[in-house]
Amino acid sequence: DGGITQSPKYLFRKEGQNVTLSCEQNLNHDAMYWYRQDPGQGLRLIYYSQIVNDFQKGDIAEGYSVSREKKESFPLTVTSAQKNPTAFYLCASSSTGTRDNQPQHFGDGTRLSIL
Amino acid sequence: AQSVTQLGSHVSVSEGALVLLRCNYSSSVPPYLFWYVQYPNQGLQLLLKYTSAATLVKGINGFEAEFKKSETSFHLTKPSAHMSDAAEYFCAVKDNFNKFYFGSGTKLNVKP
Numbered sequence: 061d062g063g064i065t066q067s068p069k070y071l072f073r074k075e076g077q078n079v080t081l082s083c084e085q086n087l088n089h090d091a092m093y094w095y096r097q098d099p100g101q102g103l104r105l106i107y108y109s110q111i112v113n114d115f116q117k118g119d120i121a122e123g124y125s126v127s128r129e130k131k132e133s134f135p136l137t138v139t140s141a142q143k144n145p146t147a148f149y150l151c152a153s154s155s156t157g158t159r160d161n162q163p164q165h166f167g168d169g170t171r172l173s174i175l
Numbered sequence: 176a177q178s179v180t181q182l183g184s185h186v187s188v189s190e191g192a193l194v195l196l197r198c199n200y201s202s203s204v205p206p207y208l209f210w211y212v213q214y215p216n217q218g219l220q221l222l223l224k225y226t227s228a229a230t231l232v233k234g235i236n237g238f239e240a241e242f243k244k245s246e247t248s249f250h251l252t253k254p255s256a257h258m259s260d261a262a263e264y265f266c267a268v269k270d271n272f273n274k275f276y277f278g279s280g281t282k283l284n285v286k287p
Contacts, residue, residue, distance in 0.1 A: 161208075
């Protein structure tokens, strides 16, 4: 079945450490997204990519970095510059039709905590 | 930027009662509207999406939503709540640049 796989499900970060969250999709979608979810704040967009080798900052990109070398993969690195990384991170993908009602599809998330 | 407003961060209903979760969107967006459900420690699952074919949209698990352009609303309803409906629900819109905007979510509690 097609879907989005996020790994690991739980991740712990030490002070000053960079960690990378994996996101892989086999839906043949061009667009991929990373969101951060904190209690009571809904989803906030970190980065998104509409095509391979291109990506744009979202609303809260500081302290995060991404790459998009393959259509299927959109890893997110949480750098040591992100001082409050504890959150639930969601990866999503969608087709790139701009005038249609195709939805986003989501992975099951990665919960990141500070050690 | 577009905006989505969900009135009520927490809604509590009794099992068997009507569920009504409210969503209003900024009028500048095209009607690419969605409702998602999220269970604890899981990703978002699509409940339903608006299509121009009808103003009343049926989704999974007995949920439906009505698009009212004059009120810029897309409220989610279910005639009879079930315990398994307890979750968080998100309304979302997509703009013409394939960017999605989410409401802050409504947590639904179902009392036995």
